Structure formats: C-alpha cells, structure tokens
Amino acid sequence: VAIHTNKEANKISPALHGIFFEEISHAGEGGLYGELIQNRGFEENRIPAGTVLKDGFLVPYPEKPHFMLEPGKTDWKLEWPLKTDWPAWSAAGTGGNNITLSLTRQQPLNLATPNSMCVTIDGYNAAGKAQLINEGFWGIGVKKGEVYHLSFYAHTDAVFQGQLQVSLQSAAGSELAGYRFTGVKGSKWKKYTCDLLSTADDPKARFVINFESAGKVWLDFVSLFPEHTFKSRPNGLRKDIAEMIVGMKPSFVRWPGGCYVEGITIESAPDWKKTIGPVEQRPGTFSPWGYWSSDGLGYHEYLQFCEDIHADALYVFNVGVSCEYRSGTYVPESEMQPYIQNALDAIEYAIGPVSSSWGKVRARNGHPEPFPLKYVEVGNEQHGPKYARRYNQFYDAIRKKYPDIVIIASMGIGDVNRHTLDSMQHVQVADEHAYKDVNWIFRNTDHFDRYKRGNWDMYVGEYATNAGVGAGNMRAALSDAMYIMTMERNADLVKMSSYAPLLVNENDVDWPVNLIHYNAGQSFARISYYIINLLAENRADVNVPVTLSLNREADKRMQFSGGIGLGTWDTDTEYKDIEVTQSGKVIYASNFTGNRSEWKPVRGTWVYTDSGAIRQTAEGAQQLAVLPNKQLDNYTLTLKARRMGGV
Numbered sequence: 001v002a003i004h005t006n007k008e009a010n011k012i013s014p015a016l017h018g019i020f021f022e023e024i025s026h027a028g029e030g031g032l033y034g035e036l037i038q039n040r041g042f043e044e045n046r047i048p049a050g051t052v053l054k055d056g057f058l059v060p061y062p063e064k065p066h067f068m069l070e071p072g073k074t075d076w077k078l079e080w081p082l083k084t085d086w087p088a089w090s091a092a093g094t095g096g097n098n099i100t101l102s103l104t105r106q107q108p109l110n111l112a113t114p115n116s117m118c119v120t121i122d123g124y125n126a127a128g129k130a131q132l133i134n135e136g137f138w139g140i141g142v143k144k145g146e147v148y149h150l151s152f153y154a155h156t157d158a159v160f161q162g163q164l165q166v167s168l169q170s171a172a173g174s175e176l177a178g179y180r181f182t183g184v185k186g187s188k189w190k191k192y193t194c195d196l197l198s199t200a201d202d203p204k205a206r207f208v209i210n211f212e213s214a215g216k217v218w219l220d221f222v223s224l225f226p227e228h229t230f231k232s233r234p235n236g237l238r239k240d241i242a243e244m245i246v247g248m249k250p251s252f253v254r255w256p257g258g259c260y261v262e263g264i265t266i267e268s269a270p271d272w273k274k275t276i277g278p279v280e281q282r283p284g285t286f287s288p289w290g291y292w293s294s295d296g297l298g299y300h301e302y303l304q305f306c307e308d309i310h311a312d313a314l315y316v317f318n319v320g321v322s323c324e325y326r327s328g329t330y331v332p333e334s335e336m337q338p339y340i341q342n343a344l345d346a347i348e349y350a351i352g353p354v355s356s357s358w359g360k361v362r363a364r365n366g367h368p369e370p371f372p373l374k375y376v377e378v379g380n381e382q383h384g385p386k387y388a389r390r391y392n393q394f395y396d397a398i399r400k401k402y403p404d405i406v407i408i409a410s411m412g413i414g415d416v417n418r419h420t421l422d423s424m425q426h427v428q429v430a431d432e433h434a435y436k437d438v439n440w441i442f443r444n445t446d447h448f449d450r451y452k453r454g455n456w457d458m459y460v461g462e463y464a465t466n467a468g469v470g471a472g473n474m475r476a477a478l479s480d481a482m483y484i485m486t487m488e489r490n491a492d493l494v495k496m497s498s499y500a501p502l503l504v505n506e507n508d509v510d511w512p513v514n515l516i517h518y519n520a521g522q523s524f525a526r527i528s529y530y531i532i533n534l535l536a537e538n539r540a541d542v543n544v545p546v547t548l549s550l551n552r553e554a555d556k557r558m559q560f561s562g563g564i565g566l567g568t569w570d571t572d573t574e575y576k577d578i579e580v581t582q583s584g585k586v587i588y589a590s591n592f593t594g595n596r597s598e599w600k601p602v603r604g605t606w607v608y609t610d611s612g613a614i615r616q617t618a619e620g621a622q623q624l625a626v627l628p629n630k631q632l633d634n635y636t637l638t639l640k641a642r643r644m645g646g647v
C-alpha cells in the first residue's frame, strides 16, 4: 500500500504562516494595546443587570457576565455579576476626608461614551487623602526611567479649588512618579495632560489621583500610555508583545476574531465604523469573552499594525449572524444589504482611493495611502446551507467591486469534505479550524491527504494542540510541528494557516492553550511559538515527490518491552493479534480468530485493569479516553499487525 505520496512537486505557499489576533483573554485590551488604565472611559457597566434580550448565550465562565435562560422562559436575561459599577476603579479617603463615587450620564463628554465619573470630596482635611485609584490591568507595569503620558478630561463644581496630585504608586504605596495640577477647574469639559517619569520598576503599580480640596470633580477618559510604544506610535501598541509578534514574521494578520466577530447578539457585535476616529468617541465592544474592549486598537490601528510589520491584512466581518454555535441569531437574508454595505465600506476604508467616501476618511485619519488589505473573511465558523446562501450574497457584491481581493469562506470542522462547499458559489479559500488533542496528528498524519480537492485553497485559520498538554508544553509543540508538516506536505491544498489563540493575559484566561503569555510586567512565549517560527523560517519551497510502499500481505511484527508502565497504549495499528507478556508469562492474548478480510483498523486504547485483563476501549475511538488504574511494569507488548501505526 502506498502512503503519504507527494505526486507532484507542490510549491509551499509563502503565505503559509500568518497570525490570528482575536480580542479574547485580554489580547488587545490589557494586552497588545498600549493603554495602561482599565475602564478609562467608565463605560464598563453599560449593560445593566436584568437587561432582557431576545437572544443570548452562556459564557462558560460563571464569574463573568453571562446570559441565563430562566426556567420556563424563552427570553435570555443578562446576569451581571460585577461587584462595582466602576470596574478597576476604587476610592480611598483617609484622615477625615470623605470621598464618594457615582456614575453619571449628565453632561456627557460625547454621546457615544455617555458615562462619566462624579467624585465628591467633603469634610476635606489637607493632612488626609482623598484618592481615586485605578488598578490598571491587574497592575500597571511601570519601568524605571520610562515616561508615561497621562491625559484626562474633567469639569468641576464651583467649590473645587483646582488642585489635584496624580501619581504612579508602587504596590506598597510609595510614589514612583507624580505631578500636581493646580488649575483643574471650570464647568466645561477640558483636557488635561502631563508626563510622569518613573523612578523605579514595579509590575504592579497603581494610578492614583489625590484631590486636594472639597468639591465635585467629573472625570472621563483617563488615559495613560508609555512613551515607548511599538514604532513610537501615539495610541500605540505594547512594545514587548508587538515585538514578539514581529518575531513570527507573519505573512498576514487575521483580525478581530473568532467568536468576537459574531458578538453576543447582533446588536452588540463589533462594528468597524465604531472603532475609528477619535478614541474618546469609540463606544467600545462587550464581547462573547465577557469583558469590554475600548476599541482603542480599532480598525485603523489594526491596518497600521499590518503595514508596520509588513503583513497583509485579513479582515473578518460579521455576516448578520451572532454566536452561531451557541444560539445563532440570523438576520433574515432579505435584510442583508446593510451588512454587505458595511463590508464593502470596510474594504473601501482600507484600500479605496482618497476620492472615495471611506478613502477620504482614512486620509483624514492620517493615512492617505492604501493599507495592505489583501483578504476578507465572510464570517467566522459559520457553515451549512443558511451560511452558504449569505456567503454567496457577500461574495457577489465584493467580487463585483473588488476583483482582486481574496475572499475567504468560513467553515465548520470537516466542511471541506462535506457538501457545504458544493452549495457555495466561487469558494476561493475555505477556512477550517482545527483544535486537536495531543498526539492526534500522529495518528492522523494523512489527515489532509484525504481531503477532497477542488478549485479552492484551504486556510487553517485556527489550529492548536489544546488538550492533554496543560497550558502548552513540549508535547503540544511536537504535535503542532507535525500538524504544520502535514500542511506543508499538502501544499497543493493548504496555503495559509494561523495558530490560535495568539495572546493571553494570564489574569483572565478564556482559552486553555495560548501562544504568547503576559501580565502587566512580563511576557513570554510557549514552546509552540518557537516551533512555528522554526518551521516558518525554514519553510520548504517545494515538496519533493515521495512514494512509500508497504507490503500489505506480510504480517508485521512490532514489540515493545520495558518498564514504561503507563498502562495505556494508543495506536492506529491495524492488528491481527495482540499479546502482552510479563516475565515470560502471557498475561493477555487477543482471541482473534477471524480471517484477514475481517481485520479492522483499530484506533483505540488498551487498558490494563485491576482484574488483570487487557481490554480494548471503544474500537474506532480516536482519543485516549480511559485512564489506567494500574501500573504495568516490565511488560512486553507484541502487536502482530498488517499495518503498523504509532503506539
């Protein structure tokens, strides 16, 4: 039997390795995005408790805001377990100072971000403190000698005298940097700025405003950025994380999700138009991952990042479907036009001439030249006939206006092998996701070999070994490496890939295995990161044709001996007989007496049980499912098989 053949010298796509950024696990907010103040615009309580929505889903993390379906009811209700109306902010009054906080929507800074914080200080005593504190994203990572740009908007009542001290304070309470304002006064919103130079390192610093008189102060959009952002861009990206991404030399960046694109509901799904323009006026997005992003890292900043790292942009947009795999709200097909127009506008913003409506806006936002948008993806992880119909609508409209843009269709797992593709016109690239157990790929090295071929290319938009590997380890990296090699070997089909998720803030983990980890002070990458880079940097140009033949008729015999003693074997060997001996004594032998035509492929697990018997778990099972309950030392396992697989 011939296996693993590369009949043609297929070229390996230069775009094989890209990245996928999703706003999950604080990837952007409290991650790649350089902002150091959490909840800077006081907007993070905007979905009030008890809001009844027509639709919703259950976030699998009970400590996060989530939707519940009450018994006997059909409407979903948002449960909002926030302990405070102003997450990440707190107040401290000492020495007789009484400081109270309240959110208000009166006299908003702008209508898109209606909340502001009203701070009331009474019984003022100069010897005490009246402080408003922001904890950052589980601390603020302050570095000695680094300058931090602070800005905030404020207005006051007539009582407040105008003095307040802003500072960065260590976790222990000592001042690392400070500045005193003396003229914060007036009934109209005004922007105040200063620079803070830190005298020491602290990964868990806090930002503190100490009010130095009685009165009322209204605050909004309190923002703190390190001077050194990636490429020194204002409203820029955190340098260490961005540089780690640069280290991957990705050929493209898929953005912004993932489930994030789908939104919890249609109404709350991200909309690129609300993520451009003045940062103070971006309403932000509350996502399926249970937290707010300010959208400071918006569509423009994303495109800028792609340009800065010489990667093509791959923008994923919502197709009028929310969280399909959980509850799935579908905007009727007859009402798709605004969604289609929104996607067309996004493309125009990125690459349209400055004379076009959205190209003009891009130029106004500081970038007259087109951005490197090469791909768009029609939804995330949607599939099936309903999706196929709307994909066709989007495809036709986009292709008509943009003949050169690459249009990617989203898929469910295994869709490329099923009929969904056939009901979709003009599939150019199909994005199928692949989260696998450890070693899965070693049992399925021919996975892509068996894929149906057609007039489309494949993009594995999300892949990772994410079960049985803790938070990511050497075994995960080896499985990932093998997975990448199977993509390379099928270079005629698989042209693009991206690992997922890319980023995780270790203080708010939404997904079990992630590539680049960080907290406020540090960042590091898992082994898979280095494996991917190794294979990307040494990407083959072409597959050499190979044919490997085995004699199907001859029995193969494979023996394992020793005291490994794990007690389970996971094999894809097609077996005839199995024998286990211990100290020369046969302790298990299969009683298989059938003839060759009855041989079955076995992808199972044998378990040495307490009773001394070896039993085979679910024949055909593809995963390790049963844990051993006894060590089996000094054994010899003999597989007499017609085709050897891994054990």
Ligand code: AHR
Pocket (backbone or CB within 6 Å): 022, 024, 257, 258, 259, 260, 380, 381, 433, 462, 500, 501, 511
């Ligand atoms: O990468 C995490 C999630 O996995 C993505 O949001 C989604 O596309 C997939 O199911």
